[in-house]
Amino acid sequence: xxxxxxxxxxxxxxxxxxxxxxxxxxxxxxxxxxxxxxxxxxxxxxxxxxxxxxxxxxxxxxxxxxxxxxxxxxxxxxxxxxxxxxxxxxxxxxxxxxxxxxxxxxxxxxxxxxxxxxxxxxxxxxxxxxxxxxxxxxxxxxxxxxxxxxxxxxxxxxxxxxxxxxxxxxxxxxxxxxxxxxxxxxxxxxxxxxxxxxxxxxxxxxxxxxxxxxxxxxxxxxxxxxxxxxxxxxxxxxxxxxxxxxxxxxxxxxxxxxxxxxxxxxxxxxxxxxxxxxxxxxxxxxxxxxxxxxxxxxxxxxxxxxxxxxxxxxxxxxxxxxxxxxxxxxxxxxxxxxxxxxxxxxxxxxxxxxxxxxxxxxxxxxxxxxxxxxxxxxxxxxxxxxxxxxxxxxxxxxxxxxxxxxxxxxxxxxxxxxxxxxxxxxxxxxxxxxxxxxxxxxxxxxxxxxxxxxxxxxxxxxxxxxxxxxxxxxxxxxxxxxxxxxxxxxxxxxxxxxxxxxxxxxxxxxxxxxxxxxxxxxxxxxxxxxxxxxxxxxxxxxxxxxxxxxxxxxxxxxxxxxxxxxxxxxxxxxxxxxxxxxxxxxxxxxxxxxxxxxxxxxxxxxxxxxxxxxxxxxxxxxxxxxxxxxxxxxxxxxxxxxxxxxxxxxxxxx
DNA sequence: TTAGGGTTAG
Numbered sequence: 001x002x003x004x005x006x007x008x009x010x011x012x013x014x015x016x017x018x019x020x021x022x023x024x025x026x027x028x029x030x031x032x033x034x035x036x037x038x039x040x041x042x043x044x045x046x047x048x049x050x051x052x053x054x055x056x057x058x059x060x061x062x063x064x065x066x067x068x069x070x071x072x073x074x075x076x077x078x079x080x081x082x083x084x085x086x087x088x089x090x091x092x093x094x095x096x097x098x099x100x101x102x103x104x105x106x107x108x109x110x111x112x113x114x115x116x117x118x119x120x121x122x123x124x125x126x127x128x129x130x131x132x133x134x135x136x137x138x139x140x141x142x143x144x145x146x147x148x149x150x151x152x153x154x155x156x157x158x159x160x161x162x163x164x165x166x167x168x169x170x171x172x173x174x175x176x177x178x179x180x181x182x183x184x185x186x187x188x189x190x191x192x193x194x195x196x197x198x199x200x201x202x203x204x205x206x207x208x209x210x211x212x213x214x215x216x217x218x219x220x221x222x223x224x225x226x227x228x229x230x231x232x233x234x235x236x237x238x239x240x241x242x243x244x245x246x247x248x249x250x251x252x253x254x255x256x257x258x259x260x261x262x263x264x265x266x267x268x269x270x271x272x273x274x275x276x277x278x279x280x281x282x283x284x285x286x287x288x289x290x291x292x293x294x295x296x297x298x299x300x301x302x303x304x305x306x307x308x309x310x311x312x313x314x315x316x317x318x319x320x321x322x323x324x325x326x327x328x329x330x331x332x333x334x335x336x337x338x339x340x341x342x343x344x345x346x347x348x349x350x351x352x353x354x355x356x357x358x359x360x361x362x363x364x365x366x367x368x369x370x371x372x373x374x375x376x377x378x379x380x381x382x383x384x385x386x387x388x389x390x391x392x393x394x395x396x397x398x399x400x401x402x403x404x405x406x407x408x409x410x411x412x413x414x415x416x417x418x419x420x421x422x423x424x425x426x427x428x429x430x431x432x433x434x435x436x437x438x439x440x441x442x443x444x445x446x447x448x449x450x451x452x453x454x455x456x457x458x459x460x461x462x463x464x465x466x467x468x469x470x471x472x473x474x475x476x477x478x479x480x481x482x483x484x485x486x487x488x489x490x491x492x493x494x495x496x497x498x499x500x501x502x503x504x505x506x507x508x509x510x511x512x513x514x515x516x517x518x519x520x521x522x523x524x525x526x527x528x529x530x531x532x533x534x535x536x537x538x539x540x541x542x543x544x545x546x547x548x549x550x551x552x553x554x555x556x557x558x559x560x561x562x563x564x565x566x567x568x569x570x571x572x573x574x575x576x577x578x579x580x581x582x583x584x585x586x587x588x589x590x591x592x593x594x595x596x597x598x599x600x601x602x603x604x605x606x607x608x609x610x611x612x613x614x615x616x617x618x619x620x621x622x623x624x625x626x627x628x629x630x631x632x633x634x635x636x637x638x639x640x641x642x643x644x645x646x647x648x649x650x651x652x653x654x
Numbered sequence: 655t656t657a658g659g660g661t662t663a664g
Binding site for chain 1: 656
């Protein structure tokens with residue numbers, strides 16, 4: 001069961017309604033401006049908007065409205081609390097505006113993503129006589145803003161203006177400019193700035209490394225792999241510059257190994273080296289300062305995604321300062337490795353042990369654990385918590401909720417989130433809902449939604465297509481699926497993936513077009529894997545084509561000689577046709593190769609008690625009634641068709 | 655007052 005404690009806000013005296021006398025007692029000391037500056041800094045530190053507002057009132061009371069430093073602090077504080085109207089009000093009231101003050105407001109507007117207002121203020125600094133001229137600080141802020149906004153052409157224009165004024169020669173401005181181009185998708189322009197810089201610091205190299213890491217390296221510019229990135233890493237070392245925490249965190253994100261493989265020596269080469277580097281150079285990783293949690297997160301993430309969540313946990317346990325990011329990284333690590341119980345445990349601990357409130361990402365991270373382990377009750381609790389915190393319209397959270405509800409059997413709730421809570425739907429929202437319909441055997445609904453998605457101008461990606469094709473496949477809409485495959489590949493510039501091709505083979509095969517399926521395999525643009533041959537095996541068995549089945553098996557065993565499931569299903573097939581000689585041969589091969597089939601396991605949680613079942617397991621006290629219901633369902637499926645019965649059961653469960 | 659690194663969804 002998920003527990004979301006009702007955590008009170010930070011234990012902060014300034015959030016109390018009874019503290020208004022505090023500032024009155026303090027201000028009339030030697031210099032009121034000093035006191036006010038102190039309190040304004042304190043208001044940000046303690047996250048108290050109320051204190052900022054009290055300071056503002058005092059500023060008026062003691063007649064310090066034109067004090068430049070106080071005005072700057074007020075603008076900064078109000079921007080910090082997202083009260084940008086008040087920031088602009090303070091700015092407007094200052095008669096003699098300095099460049100510093102303008103930069104302050106510009107920064108505040110940009111941090112609140114008020115892009116058009118930021119650009120307007122920037123433009124006015126060049127045309128309005130009432131405003132001072134821009135400086136290098138103005139340009140580093142505006143380059144960052146343009147990067148966040150992602151407007152390459154506007155960025156080019158501002159770059160030209162910066163060059164004209166000579167500010168681009170400044171190292172910080174140059175770094176900011178590099179990042180702007182990187183975020184706008186132009187690796188070429190970013191690295192050109194780097195090449196032309198007069199003085200480069202560690203941050204300049206980091207920006208170049210980040211640029212290579214972030215972008216899909218553009219083959220036209222001659223970068224087809226990570227070589228360019230490692231050139232920068234080496235170049236930095238050749239210049240005698242040491243990695244800083246930023247360098248290490250960027251590199252750690254590139255060291256994620258294959259979760260399924262989880263081979264320590266193969267996957268963790270660079271990751272472990274970087275961990276050693278951190279220990280050697282930042283011995284205070286565990287010292288309790290705020291910054292160590294940052295690298296701690298990167299390490300936890302790297303180890304978890306390399307299949308070594310246990311090492312990630314050791315890093316986590318040794319951190320003395322654990323913020324919400326560190327807890328979320330650890331929860332997510334457990335979810336990624338399928339340790340859902342651990343993830344849910346940690347989610348509770350984070351709240352009662354460290355008194356930390358989960359953020360949007362924590363909720364998104366823990367929701368898959370509900371889908372797989374805690375069930376609908378846990379998922380509903382998370383949803384309720386999100387509504388109380390007004391996070392339920394966040395698109396990523398909505399998407400995770402749609403997925404959770406679908407997988408927990410509540411398609412109606414998934415649909416409600418999709419229709420009414422997910423205001424700004426993205427491709428993932430549409431895909432999640434389409435997959436939900438597919439999962440519940442509602443192929444027609446999936447088709448309608450897919451059509452709506454295309455009508456809305458949202459471009460489907462490979463996951464959408466796979467979700468849609470498997471929905472068609474599950475609902476017997478094979479011809480419709482085959483038609484759509486051709487349509488999206490030809491009209492949406494989608495490169496067929498292995499999963500898409502497997503759906504196609506499945507659909508062609510199930511509809512009895514086995515020769516066409518084999519022809520598709522021969523022509524498909526990706527190397528056929530086990531899912532392809534597996535689909536052909538099933539379809540050949542379904543349509544009793546032993547020649548095609550044997551051919552598909554030959555390839556399947558060739559690709560996956562160590563997968564016991566392949567041998568078991570082969571053995572079962574031959575057993576069904578009483579070919580005991582082949583059955584014995586297959587079993588012998590399995591024995592020789594040391595392969596054993598792990599029994600399948602499923603579980604269900606009812607009233608906080610989890611009941612698990614193995615194949616043919618009759619150890620449960622209610623085993624008798626369970627098997628009786630199963631037999632009845634099997635019979636009903638034969639009589640009325642599995643789609644009808646599944647849809648009925650889903651309705652009953654909801 | 656300026657740049658860069660952390661956890662997220664199908």
